[in-house]
Amino acid sequence: MEIQQLLLKFKFHILITSTFSILIFALIYLAPRFLDILKYFWPLLLSTALFLVAIVLFGRISSPVTEVSGEGILDYVAGQSEELQPHLHELHEGEGESSKVE
Template structure:
């Protein structure tokens, strides 16, 4: 009698564990094998790896850019986006 009362306390835990076991075993049976997935996607994996290697090689072998040219390239765009500076607050102090 005591054992069944203790088991009733954990009925949701036991039910959750059983459902989890059924879901995991179903996924293992139904899901494709890793080798099948690898065989399907190997061109994508290979091209991505080659692209990353090319990025690293070009980053290591390229000449460092001069800072003056890089800084000036974006200044015109930033000035255009920011617009002209507003000096209304400064002018109001000067007129008083």
């Protein structure tokens, strides 16, 4: 009688443990072997390794950049060089005076 009460008390623990054990056993039994996975994906793994080696080699071989990256493109996108700033300022002042309504 005591054993039945203990079994009823721990029935969820026993159920969860047995389900987990069956699941682990099924995964081990049905899962493909590691070498099978390696045989299937070896071209992908090799090409990825070669690509990473090429990145490291190009990083060491290339000369360091002397100009701040993107400085030229920012000047181009902004469209206003330092030489044009005084002229643009004069232009805007002239527009302000002519647009006044008396």
